Structure formats: structure tokens, C-alpha cells
Amino acid sequence: MQNTEVGKSYLDGLNDIQRMAVTTINGPVMVIAGPGSGKTRVLTFRIAHLLKSGVPPYQILALTFTNKAAREMKDRIETVAGGDAYKVWAGTFHSIFARILRVEAHKIGYPNDFSIYDTDDSKSVIKEIIKSLSLDPKVYNVGAIRSRISSAKSNLITPKMYPGNEELMEQDKMNRRPMTFKIYEKYVAKCKRAGAMDFDDLLLQMFRLLYQNPENVRAKYQAQFKYLMVDEFQDTNFLQYEILKLFVIYDGSEQNVCIVGDDAQSIYSFRGATIENILQFESDFPEVKTYKLEQNYRSTSYIVKAANEVITYNEKQIKKEIWTDKEEGHKIKIIKGMTDGEEGKMVADSIIEHKNRHSLANKDIAILYRTNAQSRVFEEHLRRSNIAYKIYGGLSFYQRKEIKDMVAYMRLATNYKDDEALKRVINYPKRGIGATTITKLTDLANDNEVSMWQCLNQIELKPRAKQSVGKFISIVKASQEKAQTMDAYQTALFIAKRSGIVDGFKAENNIEAQNRLENINALLDGIQEFVEDDVLDEGEDINKQERTLTNFLQTISLMTDQDKDVDNVDTVTLLSVHAAKGLEYKAVFVVGMEENLFPSYMSLAAPDQLDEERRLFYVAITRAEEFLTLSYANSRYQYGQMRFNDPSRFLEEISDDNIEASISITKKPQFGTPKILGKFKPIGSASKQKALTIDPKDFKPNDKSEIKVGQTVLHMNFGHGEVLSIDARKVATIRFPNLHENAEKRIMLDYARLQIVEEN
């Protein structure tokens, strides 16, 4: 195809290197894209360019890591290319593969309606296995085993191969978990029996599907996907790369594959991502053309310089230096607090200052931290300063109990073998099926190596239990029938009623039940929307598959809370550095810049991991467009006790030229100062401060006997609240206006620490 035939206007906005990366569409291409270098632009324009060059959209496969990135890409392609751009196969690895597996799964022995097990489901399965093998659950830590299994899968090590791998076996022995291989074996068998795939399976089974079916499957998809693109390639693991190769490397392949990534932003090695893939790519595709995008369009020069300085401390890296032609801008600010509380206050104050002085909106501002647990202090001070904020991370909608319960019923309706779903709701709402019955059931299922559902009719039970089980069976059967005859919304509505979940909440009739009910309604609304989307037709996304219940379940299980629609409320954003990747803000606060925290203490021993922390810091600072503030505290509460940390080594890696002069870093820790925190604080100053902030040292809880109805009290976490009632068991209902609208909490006076602020 000649460029001249193609409308050129969209290429005009690109710099030379970007344009090369966009227009080199034949053969393998590698784009190393520094932060803010227009990576997404290149990807989308490249796809647009393919389309305009006459490539049919369904021949293009673009893989990303997050739904958000995929959606953004799709939206932008449509703007640039229009037409049937939505037919491009763009999505996350997991969602694209799930989509293919829905069609092909039966060829590798799974039902096409397979369930998708989330992390909780996997853990629950593993837990049961550990128990059944009579292993000590303290030694055999569920989380550790799960990640062990996950990484085995990601490296294509099957349960059969595992015991033969000396390195793995040796590691397990050292960790006193020599039976890990056995758990792995049972885990895989159990998931298979349940007709379920976990997240890793979506990749692994995709690989198996292609690998084992060279003629009738692999060839088909090789022929279909003529142009492949992978975003954030540095985050791919071994398995993902192997799948990519199955798509691209074969006799007669044109090898039109383009990977985009930045080794300096590789921050997911803990979950199996390996930079090796980038190096490997160069040797697997010797013809590769490499383009380095080094011009940064995002940040002002002090920030760019600081980023470059920091990253040079890492030894392993693809040589590159980002640069900008933007003005120098503002130097980087460093804030130091005595305590984490003070750090929070200072950051909140600084945010106000930024807003006033530089007329920034809330949404221009983000607070980035290493661990989600750090968000609390900042929430508190933002709330006190009346700054609207939102937090990424934490419990997402689909992780709420009532939602998971509903989803479990829906899963059973589409895949009766789904043991995890069955266990979740067999006695929910309570219908008198107790531990004894469930144990019998699991034992029988395990002994016969079938799903629990298949045993339901066969276990011998006392009449009462039998009746209860019968009730459950009839609910599920009825739901299954509905699922086959009605649409997803009708089915869900039916389940909500027939299961008794809705009635249960209605009967409870308190605020919490009310909330849960609302959540269920929100879920139902969501399903309805999902169903009706179909009617709109000429839709936008490729996930416009049939609007079945199965597909709805798939969509939500692959969704994360970062996929929540970003509503247009003007709020400050609080999020972990990991979650911030790919985002940008005018003003960024990177907080908790302390040794043992950032870098995390888990990383200090291993140089590799320390490098990853540094890349993480690199990602953090390059999120900032104009203002970058780094903060730390001399002491902070961690795990319920006061800890003292040195300022982060990363702070010293930025040269003074780029840092605002007024504050210099205390290089030596000052252990002496905060030792006797709060003990001798004059009483007068306490009341003055308390309206703005709760410092632990100003918090003087009253005895539970003094708490009375009508008082205004102060709670360390929830702030001010009004005591509405106290019942006989000394449980107080307190309304905390600061939490969210009319949030009422039931607080046990025996345990809570409350300070009386006003008598009434």
C-alpha cells in the first residue's frame, strides 16, 4: 500500500519517529516508548493507518492489559478512522482469549459455558485441597500456594512436569511446602471438573487450544489475525509471549507484529512479567525494526530530568533518554512531616495551595502511594479540608458479598458444575443446610471425582436436610431453565426473587440491608443495560457478542474497579503507583517516600527487586505534568505500632538542581525527636487542632460509660459523629456525616475508642 493513496492528515500530527512507527506496517516492529511519548497515539494511529490502507478490521488483533486501555484505544481509533473500526479485535489478553475460548473450549475438554474463577474462588479451592491432604494450613499458606501455581502455569509447567523440576521442588522444600506439586495437581483437576478456568487458565488453555489443534484451530486464527499489536509488552509473561508466537510464527507468515513497551516502566515482575521478553523478541524476530520514542510531551523539564537521573541508578536497561522541549517549569518540592498524620495534613494544605495559586481543579491532582493502606490518612485530611476525592482500589462493586452471591446463582444457572458457586449459595439464604451436609457432599464429590451438583441427589440425608437440599435443587433448576429460555436480565431478576435474597434483605429492614438491596438493584440495572445494548446495534465494541448470561458473567469477572466509568465529578484522585501507570495529572504528590515503604522492605534484600521499585518510582514521577511533590514522614503508624523510617534513598537520587531549595532532605534519621509523642502536649492546643485534623496525640478517648445518646463524638477513623442510640448490649448507632451520606455505623462501646466532643 502506498501512503500517498491514504488521506494523510492524521499523520501530520506525528513526529518523525512516531510516523515511522505508525507507517511501518509490514514485518516485526518494536517501539520503545518512554513515558509521555505518545505511545497510545502511535498505537491507535497505527491501527487507523492499517484500516485506511485497506486492511479489514477483523484481521487486526490488539492486545492490552487493562480494559481501560483497550477502550481508550478503540474510542480513539473510531475517532480517527471511523467506519467499522469497532470490528477491530482490541481487548485485554484475558477478554480476547475468553472470547475465543467461548467458541472453542469444547475442543480441549471444557464446556463452552465454562465458569471463570476469580482469585477468591481459586483460594477457596486450594484451601479445601490443603485440608483434604491433612496439611498444616499455617505452613501451606493459601496465598503463597496460589501464586506458586499461578507462576507455574505462566511458565507452562504442568502438574506432571512440576515434580520433575528440581529448582521448583527445591524451593518448595526450603519453604517447607514439599507437597505443593500435589496441591497443584489436585487444583487443576478440580477446576477442570468444575468446568472452570482461573485467570491464568484463560491464557494457558488458549495456548493449549492453539498448540494441540494446529490444523482446525491454530491455522484458522493465524489466517484471521494478519496484524498483531501488543501494548505494554514489558508486562507480558512467558506464556503470553508463547501464545503471541503461535499466532505469528509459522511457515509463510508475514510476521506483521508490533510490540510497544518501555523496559523502564516494567513494574509487574512479581506477577510473572519478564523484561526478557523484549530481549527475546529481538532474537526471535531478527528482522525487527526498532523505534525509540524519546520525546516527552507530558512533563516540564525539571521533572523529565529528575526521571532520567533516577533511572540511571538501574543497571539493566535499554539505553534511552527522554527529553522535552517544554519550559523548565517548577522544581520538585519535598515535604517532610513528623508523623504520617502531619504528612497527610501538609499534603492536603499543599493541595489547597496548588489549587489557589495555580488555579488547578481537583481532577488535575493525584496522590500516589506505594501501598493502598496508606490512603487512609490522606482521605481523612482531604475530608477535613473539604476537598472532594476518589480512591482507586479497595473493594470493588463486584466483590461485595451480596453481588457475589447473586453472581454465584447466575454461575450455577449457566454451569451447574461450578463448585465454588455452589458452595457459596447452597445455604444462602439460610435454608438449613449445615456443615455436616456440606462435608458429606464435598467428600462424596471428591471421592468420585465429580462436581458437587452431581452428588446432590445421591447423598444420604435425614429427611429435614433432604428437604432443604431439594429446595435448593429446585431453585437452581428453575434458574437454569430460565437461563435457557429468557435473556440475562430476566434470568437475573428471577434469581433475585426465587433465591430469596431480595426477600431476605427486605425482611431485615435496616440501613445495611437497604444498601445491599440497592446494590442488587444496581446489578440488575447493569444487566438490563447489558442486554439492551444489543438492541442498539451498530454498537461500539467488539464484545458485541450475544448478550447471554454467560457473556455478562465473563464481562464482569474480567472487569476491575479501574474500569468503573470515570464520572465527571471533579475530584482529587488517590491511587497506588501501580494503578497510576498510564495516567497523567497536572500535579502529582508521591507520598510515603521512606525506606521500607518506598522502596518496600520486601524488596531491600534483592537488587532485582530494588530496581523494580526504582522503576516504580520512575513511573510515579513521570505521571506529573507540571507539579511534582514528594513527601515523607519521620514516623508513622504501621500495623498498629509507631515505626521510624529513614527518608527514601530515591530522594537522594534526584540532584539538588531539580529540587526546590527551601527544604533539604534530612539524610540522617532523627530518632530522638518524636519519642514521647503526645504525652505532654498542653491541653489548650489540642482543642484548637481537632477541628481540622485528628492527630493521635490529640485523641483522648472517653470511657465507654460516659458515652450517651445525643452527644457528638470523635472517632479516629470516621471523624465526628452523632450518637443516635445505644442498645442494651452497649452497641451505639452513630451517624458519621463525614463518611458518606448519612452513614450510620454500629459501634461496640466495649471496643471502640470515642472521644466526647459536645455533650448535646
Place this chain on the structure above:
DNA sequence: GTAGTCACTATTTGA
């Protein structure tokens, strides 16, 4: 079978 209590433990990131 359930609710309530107690003790323990985990402390990183997330699809």
C-alpha cells in the same frame, strides 16, 4: 446450626 467471641496474623503491587 448459628451467633458471638477470641486469637491470630499479616503486613506489596493486581488481572
Place this chain on the structure above:
DNA sequence: TAGTGACTAC
């Protein structure tokens, strides 16, 4: 500290 899971008492 807070969240969870096991245990105990009804």
C-alpha cells in the same frame, strides 16, 4: 490496627 478464621456456647 483491622480483618479473618477457628472455636465455643447456646
